Amino acid sequence: MRDMTPPETGKRRAPAMSPEQRRDMIVRAAIPLVIAHGSSVTTRQIAQAAGIGEGTIFRVFADKDELLQACVAEALSPGNSLAELASIDLGLPLAERLAEAADVLRAHLDRIGAVIGALHTTGGRTRTERPAGGPLPERDDRGMTATRDAVAELFAPERESLRLPPEQLAQLFLGLLLTHPDDEPDTAALVYVFLHGALTHDHDPDD
Numbered sequence: 001m002r003d004m005t006p007p008e009t010g011k012r013r014a015p016a017m018s019p020e021q022r023r024d025m026i027v028r029a030a031i032p033l034v035i036a037h038g039s040s041v042t043t044r045q046i047a048q049a050a051g052i053g054e055g056t057i058f059r060v061f062a063d064k065d066e067l068l069q070a071c072v073a074e075a076l077s078p079g080n081s082l083a084e085l086a087s088i089d090l091g092l093p094l095a096e097r098l099a100e101a102a103d104v105l106r107a108h109l110d111r112i113g114a115v116i117g118a119l120h121t122t123g124g125r126t127r128t129e130r131p132a133g134g135p136l137p138e139r140d141d142r143g144m145t146a147t148r149d150a151v152a153e154l155f156a157p158e159r160e161s162l163r164l165p166p167e168q169l170a171q172l173f174l175g176l177l178l179t180h181p182d183d184e185p186d187t188a189a190l191v192y193v194f195l196h197g198a199l200t201h202d203h204d205p206d207d
Contacts, residue, residue, distance in 0.1 A: 023060045026050050026067065027074050034071050035114045038122025043067070068119065075115040078143040081108040085150040090157055097154045098173065098191045105147070105177050106187070148174060 017025065029050035033041045043064050047054040061067040084104045088097050148170045155166035162169060173194060185193070 019060050022056070023070065026052070026057055026060065027070050030067060031071050031074065031111075031115060034068065035118050038118040038120075039068060040122050071115060072119070075112045076143070078108065078147050081105060082146055082150050085147070085154070088154060090154070094155070094158055095191050095195060098194070099187050101151055101154055101173075102177060102187045102190060105174070109177070144174075 026046065030041070030046045033045055033049055037045070043057050044054050046067070047057055050056075057067065061070065081104050085101055088100045088104075090097065092100075148167065151170035151173060152166040155162060155169050159166060164172075176190060176194060184190075
């Protein structure tokens, strides 16, 4: 008897992306190119990296400048770093928790610097700049507050042994990370000094 099963017509298509999902996908593909080329990156390069037609970019972005501003906004967004901070194992020793947090936050800051620096170097304008003759943009502290709270959670298991509340310690720790000295200590040294102070153990404070 002849098999009446209809032949397969090929793989099932993936569900269509929403405009927001497509924007996010394009921005993720664009950021490494923005870091490499700054504002001289072309929409054709971005489309190739994203695996889409160039016209698709202009279905969700008005122009290249809007796309570049979206890349800056994504770099500034603390979303990824907050997720990584929340995933740090609270069962680890405090020094290890803080070392992981420092690496996460430094990577976030490096990404911001790379994106904004590349645009500045190539003459691009970012939304963090003051418009000619205009006021400075309003400061949005929500991201910093969320980051401080996420770091404070890392101190919570030692709450009874802390000299200061976790929120204050988190603010101090972030202050160390945000200073960016030219000869910035490595992560282990920074965490050690933060937890144990600047003096060596064999130093006699009465000398």
